[in-house]
Amino acid sequence: DAGITQSPRYKITETGRQVTLMCHQTWSHSYMFWYRQDLGHGLRLIYYSAAADITDKGEVPDGYVVSRSKTENFPLTLESATRSQTSVYFCASSAWVYNSPLHFGNGTRLTVT
């Protein structure tokens, strides 16, 4: 099915561990984004990518790493998880035209203990 999928849907990890959240889209959209959602903050941009091998920092990039070797995949890695990274993470994609909306995955709820 066409769309954008995130995995896992839920993840519990311990402080200091590395964890990777996966994102895959089937539309061949140029743009992909990672947001985190926290109460009182709305959605804040972590990283985004305009195309394969092109990534840029968003509002809250510290502690996160991204890569985009293929157009359809945009994994987000927490190199050494901290409790402050407990959040719901959303991946999104959009076509290159400016008025295109973002299409979101269903989110990953990450808990760092």
Next chain:
Amino acid sequence: AQTVTQSQPEMSVQEAETVTLSCTYDTSESDYYLFWYKQPPSRQMILVIRQEAYKQQNATENRFSVNFQKAAKSFSLKISDSQLGDAAMYFCAYRRSNFGNEKLTFGTGTRLTIIP
């Protein structure tokens, strides 16, 4: 930097009534796009409506309409004939149109409760 403000953390409305959610934004750009997203308890982010800044006509999608006041930098969402399925978090979002800056900036959201 662009900012989006939703000053109503929570709103409630009687079923079948009309409710308006407010959103203001700050930008120095003249060309941009505005969106309202709905997030029900399922956590899914659903596009409700979008507005191009160069269009004076307010966007409408069935029971959802916006009041776009460009000079005031205001972008409110009106939901008519509210239904139980409208209960959700609603996020206002801004997107600059210049190439190289395609990200959406979100407000903090308004939680809408529908009273049966």
